[in-house]
Amino acid sequence: MANFYFDEIIEVVKIDSQAVYDKVSRINAKSEENGYYLELDVHSELYQMRPKQKYRMLISNTLHMDGSAVTGYFPEINMPPRRRRGPRVENNVGEQTEGSVGNPPPPPPPPLPQPNEREYIKAFRKENPPKFDGLGEPPKAEAWVRDIERIFEFMGCTDRERLACVTYQLTGPADFWWETKKRTMDPARREALTWEDFKEEVYNKYVPESYRRAKVVEFHTLKQGSMTVTEYDRALCEMTRYAPELVDIDEKMAAKFRSGLRTEIRVAVASRRGIPYSEVLGCALDVEEALPKNERTTNPTPSAPQANFREKRK
Template sequence: MATSMQQQQQMMVTMMRAMTQNMGMLPPVQPGLAAPAANINNLFERFQRYRPPTFAGTHRPKEAEYWLNRVTKLLRPLHCTEAESVEILSYLFEKKADLWWESVLRSIPEGHVWTWEAFEARFNEKYFPQTYQHERKNKFLRLQQGGMTIAQYENRFIELSRYASEMIADEVIKMRRFSAGLRSDIRSKMCCASIRTYAELVEMSIRVEQDEERVTWNRS
């Protein structure tokens, strides 16, 4: 009797899930990820307005890097949590990339909460050979602002920093590397400032840059 009731309940749950998916209310639940909440649906709908490119997998690291950089930028206006960002991007995988992601999900415990760092580590391991990662890491270590604005320099800094995750995990080391790449005229004006975080460092750099631009404008 009890077994019969349990079977009926299970059939009802299965039917409700099928009806919900057919009505387009929720995307199918993937293993290893919690069922999407209403907030995820709203975020994904907003994300789709930017027409994000799908990703089918590739043997060319630069193509994978271009895709990841592009969709990461499209995510920024949504102000997602790291777990939400990973979940949203997972719906852009197709073909071989989708098969790879499903295998990743099967390898982790149920209820696992993704961090962006963990997602990038998996993505890099799959699509970026060690030689390519070493090359990009060296570019990160040698990165200089040069003729770039602070905003352009920081974007490049963030893009390359994914290949030196062990360095940027430490806030102090991350700040030192960013400061080392700044133009000397900007860096010298910040040497006595009390800066405690990376965000404060970037903000202060922008202020110094703006002050210099105003001085140059007034002289002209």
């Protein structure tokens, strides 16, 4: 059975509807049996209480009369007769009965308000998100995805909100492509589409697999060569996204960086194994600084132009 920690008749003395929040009133009431005063914050739509009216107030460990825990909305229950400790009183509807049951149980609480689509799209646009037209080389598509995803993460957007917002950032050929893609997509898959699914579609279209394979090879063969240590560090960090599993911990990142250094610098830092990547980088910079000026290279040899991986489209 349910345990009642409080079971008394209270009389409403004063109602202040402006003291708390919208639709919440502050109730000042007095216990009829013990004479003490209570101050309650009550939802004024769910519980329409009035001054000078008397109500039965219960505090229990559950709303189920068998004592089981509440797992959903308020159940439909019939309260047991109150054990009388004083004179009979009127219930809130003016009846005088020994087994008065007070107010009926309240209706289920209203669902939590969901953000209006226009509101989060408006907030998203205030961040000046970049647009994407589908023209240009694969790095342009990669940069657009990173930039727009950074905004989504900052705003804490759900998949549904991301997909609603990103539609406004596609222009020209990219807009026509996505409209066609959605129209020809299986309805079940379109309904269950996630942000990761969308990114996969963008990459499949604008960052060809051949381009990504070439970048993985470039990552494996990356060496400092004629670059400065700073330039080599920047190039390595930029390339890690193509083989993240190879540098998923700091130790692997340090080993990859060390292996690509020029011989005179790599030999000098070889004894500093087991230190974080930032310290390996610092050591390499110190060694480079100590080298004769004629052995430092500040202007890397221009690399061969990248192949055009964009497939011809009709």
